[in-house]
Structure formats: structure tokens, C-alpha cells
Amino acid sequence: MKNNVKIARVQVNLTQQQLAEKIGVTRQTISLIEKGKYNPTLKLCLSICDVVQKSLDELFWVDKEERTK
Secondary structure, eight states, X not given: OEEOHHHHHHHTTOOHHHHHXXXXXXXXXXXXHHHTOSOOOHHHHHHHHHHHTOOHHHXXXXXXXXXXX
């Protein structure tokens, strides 16, 4: 899954640690999400969206090719 979490986080002037604290996860979790190495739950995705003031579509998407794998 590709995402724009890092870009959105930087735009609202938050560190990984600050974002993690706001949504109740570890900084390592945020790092893995930003690198695309961890697929967050829908609830976690929505929490991130709320904090960075972006829509789900703006932050997370899956290419058609990836859906068929």
C-alpha cells in the first residue's frame, strides 16, 4: 500500500513521535506505516487522517496491480 502519511505529517509540523502520541501508537509504528512496511487497520488510518486533516483517499491508496496480487 502506498501512502502520503509522511508528507501530510510534515505539512502539519508533527514529528513521528508527536503523531504517534496523538493516535496512541509507537513512533516505530508510524515509521513502518510511512515506509509502507505495515498495513494499518482502517481505524488507525482514520485516526491518522483526523490528526493530519486529510481524507482517506488523500493518504492511502492501492494501485490496481497491487489489488490483484
